[in-house]
Amino acid sequence: MRAVLTEDGAEHPADIVIVAVGVAPADELATSAGLECDNGIVVDQHCRTSDATIYAAGDCVNHLSPHYGRRMRLESVDNAFEQGATAALNLLGIPRYTTRCRGSGQISTT
Secondary structure, X not given: OOEEEOOOOOEEEOOOOOOOOOOOOOOHHHHHOOOOEOOOEXXXXXXXXXXXXXXXXXXXXXXEEOOOOEEEOOOOHHHHHHHHHHXXXXXXXXXXXXXXXXXXXXXXXO
């Protein structure tokens, strides 16, 4: 590959191109249960949904990222493990929240 051609016809020279394709959250069950969903199941920092007795974790959740200062979904195994542990401890009555936002490598372009 020598360049990336965009929809507007612009050509951008490139030595390497990395394509990452996201996934759509499977939140149909949560929606039918009446949980708040917006690009995934909305959770707080404890992985608690809009129903305080239901927790969610992993690729399907939309959480507030302190790092980015906005709500987001993060499709990564590491994130799923972190949120799963957070949800489990909170379900056991051990208050826990996470401020970490780990995921795939970040590439910066200028």
